[in-house]
Amino acid sequence: MAYDYEKSIRPGKLPHIWCPGCGHGIIMKGLIRAMDSCELDLKNTAVVSGIGCASRLPGYLDACTLHTAHGRAAAFATGVKMAKPEMTVLVVGGDGDGTAIGGNHFIHACRRNIDITYIVMNNNIYGMTGGQFSPCTPTGAMASTTPYGNPDPTFDISKLAIGAGATFVARGTAFHATQIDKLIAEGIRHKGTAVIEILDDCPTTYGRRNKFRSVVDMMKRLKDIAVPVAAAAKMTPEQLEGKVLTGVLYKEERPEYTEQYAQVIAKAQGA
């Protein structure tokens, strides 16, 4: 049976605006499968985004969606969750939106451990605004604003999230399509801030400036650099050079923010 994605998509919204070969569509499919496997009621699910290519995603989903200011998705999502703790709140966005312009909101959502699931589609570049380098653009890579190569070191989004206090952190890639829905579903079921970083490709503004001959080359690169956590444990540091770990990277149980805040309200009301 072909998978019925269109039941979760607003009628008449396809084809989407993403470029040929952009992995955002693959990730959106994974997200829909994850939402189905968690049996989420779309009328009780908020999908929040900022600005960017990845942030177009909520426009297609037939859930309660919120398309907000650049980088402010985590802040709006925190507001939604505080006002309606019974809602499932998902955030989608790119690496530039989430870790540069919205870096502050991102780390503080992680620190509070509020029960939201943040899906970062890391395509190493600001795609929609014209290919400027982001904190996730690899050192030496070409972007429209780094014509001599990017001199900056890069953010490791997963490590950033762990350091900031997120209690569930996982990483997947757009190539490993069946893993995406499992990681997102586990993140949704986790009580607390879950960050799922998904490595993605941007053929239009990143690939063509960085000597990728085709979309397929970019997909094969994702396949080559990904190493599952279990396999990495048996590898030497030399073998892991240039690789990225995939799978569930970190998980802990810690008090969730809206529950903590309910206690503050109860105390203030003299209960």
Place this chain on the structure above:
Amino acid sequence: MSKAKGKLEVIEKYCKGCSICVEFCPTKVLAMDAFTVKVANPDACIACMQCELRCPDFAIKVEKIA
């Protein structure tokens, strides 16, 4: 044991011709046309679902027929 068989449908108005499905099809069912993908070898489909899973544009549907 007979092999699984699939029937492929390409929704042309969604397809942007990225060729991911052509590359990752293990039995070379799909091929590129001018700007979109076409089903070149329908009988070879083994319903592995790789093309449906990887199509970023929601343009491919596979039905298992055997």
